Amino acid sequence: MNALEIKNLDFAYEGGKNVLSGINLTVSEGEFVCLLGRNGSGKSTLARLINGLLLPARGSVCVFGMDSAEKKNLFEIRKRAGMVFQNPDNQTVASIVEDDLAFGPENVGVERAEIGERISYALSAVGMEEFRYATPSKLSGGQKQRIAIAGVLALKPDMLILDESTAMLDPKGRAEVTSVVRELNKNGMTVISITHYMDEAVDSDRVIVLSEGKIVMQGVPAEIFSRAEELARYGLNVPKAAYIAKKLRENGLPIAEGIYEGEALEKALCELFQKG
Amino acid sequence: MLKDVTFGQYYPAKSFVHRMDPRVKILLVIAYIVFVFLIKSFIGFLPLIVFFSFTVALSRVPVGSVFRSVKGILFLVIFAAVLNLFFYGGNDAKVLEIAGYPLKWWIFSVTEQGIINAAFMSLRLVLLVLGTCVLTLTTTPMDLTEGIESLLKPLKYIKFPVHELALIMSIALRFIPTLMEETDRIVNAQKSRGADFESGNIFRRIKAMVPILIPLLVSAFRRAEELGDAMDSRCYSGAKGRTKYKVLRMGYRDLLGAFAAALVLTAIILINIYFPHIV
Structure with missing residues (x-):
């Protein structure tokens, strides 16, 4: 079964024109997919449709085989596809971390003893064990966002949707969150990450570019990031390393195509120096 | 601060x-x-x-x-x-x-x-x-809320929304520091644009508060909406079928x-x- 199956999806907000049109997208279990696009490309709307916060105008969204159009499925969809939002301040409901993490499991009626276990599990998954009794408002942005992820993990989801969850963080916080998400993905979590930081897309299995409500590019990062001109047309830049590699290539250095990652570039440059 | x-x-x-x-x-x-x-x-x-x-x-x-x-x-x-x-x-x-x-x-x-x-x-x-x-x-304010919720429980029988009331109280408590911080930020932003909150008579000063209150209110509504979405996606659906972690x-x-x-x-x-x- 696919984790996500979107078929011929159209969506428009009330009285507006289509925000998304003709979206077809399949994500298999355990995949790490990055959705890229400039502001207004419809990427956040797509995230909301996957989580059942919005319902399609036409077409269908199926999460783990459950159609979001059926009201009785919504609860189960949200349980299995957890969503982390952009603003770390607007996602916690309680003044103590532990109470906040309990919120999700409480909502779905988990037994008390198990809630305690789930809180411990969620905190260890995001590396925040020692903050169980802390106050979220006193944590850093990155820590708050990790707590938000933990709050979703406490529901034991199989898919994580990140709606620009690193957009409001400083570089350190962004690195914290990204590494937590990567770790989760390694352990089998399906991840759909919406971002406009190219460097975050580098590690994903697949990159999808949205523009004006349509999927305009799709492929593995190496392929997508080699099409810099096309990306620029959709208002996106290639990752820094890809950009540098391209410039070096243009200036006559023999750097292989398909380098878009800091480490790979470093290696290529080192080899060049060794050759003299 | x-x-x-x-x-x-x-x-x-x-x-x-x-x-x-x-x-x-x-x-x-x-x-x-x-x-x-x-x-x-x-x-x-x-x-x-x-x-x-x-x-x-x-x-x-x-x-x-x-x-x-x-x-x-x-x-x-x-x-x-x-x-x-x-x-x-x-x-x-x-x-x-x-x-x-x-x-x-x-x-x-x-x-x-x-x-x-x-x-x-x-x-x-x-x-x-x-x-x-x-x-x-x-x-702690949290414990007080829990206590009040528990004491008001009998009112559930006359359809009084005890759980909702307690949740509202605890969310309000949780947002106090966030909104305080925000107020600080707005005050500084307005000051840096030349707003004067310290001089003039009382009416003048109250009037000077308007450019703080309006952005604060607008942002509070935006936050409320986002929090609502976050709660929805964490399966919140009212008091029904809910368990409680803290007893x-x-x-x-x-x-x-x-x-x-x-x-x-x-x-x-x-x-x-x-x-x-x-x-």
Whole structure:
């Protein structure tokens, strides 16, 4: 079964024109997919449709085989596809971390003893064990966002949707969150990450570019990031390393195509120096 | 910085009183308030004062912090005392005299009963505030919310939204520091654009607050909407089918507290019977 199956999806907000049109997208279990696009490309709307916060105008969204159009499925969809939002301040409901993490499991009626276990599990998954009794408002942005992820993990989801969850963080916080998400993905979590930081897309299995409500590019990062001109047309830049590699290539250095990652570039440059 | 303002006046410690069940503490405070009004004579305050002192000692809250709470109602105490002092209107009113001059002027007169009443009222008010502030000093706002929710539970049968009310309260508490921070930010932003909050008369100053309040309100609504989405996606669907992680448990401390309160009540009733006069 696919984790996500979107078929011929159209969506428009009330009285507006289509925000998304003709979206077809399949994500298999355990995949790490990055959705890229400039502001207004419809990427956040797509995230909301996957989580059942919005319902399609036409077409269908199926999460783990459950159609979001059926009201009785919504609860189960949200349980299995957890969503982390952009603003770390607007996602916690309680003044103590532990109470906040309990919120999700409480909502779905988990037994008390198990809630305690789930809180411990969620905190260890995001590396925040020692903050169980802390106050979220006193944590850093990155820590708050990790707590938000933990709050979703406490529901034991199989898919994580990140709606620009690193957009409001400083570089350190962004690195914290990204590494937590990567770790989760390694352990089998399906991840759909919406971002406009190219460097975050580098590690994903697949990159999808949205523009004006349509999927305009799709492929593995190496392929997508080699099409810099096309990306620029959709208002996106290639990752820094890809950009540098391209410039070096243009200036006559023999750097292989398909380098878009800091480490790979470093290696290529080192080899060049060794050759003299 | 606004952010540093601590909300409520909770004094963190792990004392006997801190560890009591918030429900029992709330009920004890209600009982305490009733006791204050039951008392008819000065001597009747004795058991209550002993009870109060004992509680404060057990709570390990500095006495200074407890008494600081009186500052807020000082004006009220003085006002009540002055009224009682000058306007005792009983039939047994006996105007006091100093060196042959009666202390009476126009409608004001100082009587012996007036002085006694003023002292009695002041003591009553001060004890009232002192007692209730022990509750807020030893109980976190979260625990208070839990306690209130639990105590109001019977109201569910008349369709009163107890769970929703408690959730609203705890979310409000949770957002206080966030909104404080935001206010700070807006104030600074407006100041950097030349806004003046410090000069002019009161109306001018109130008017100067508008450019702070409007952005604050707008952002609060936006936050509310986002929080709503976040709650939805974490499967929130009201009180139905919900479990609770935190359970309040009563222990020996609560039993002792209730026992002490019963003792105080007995003492007050006995004193009221044997010493029915105020002095």
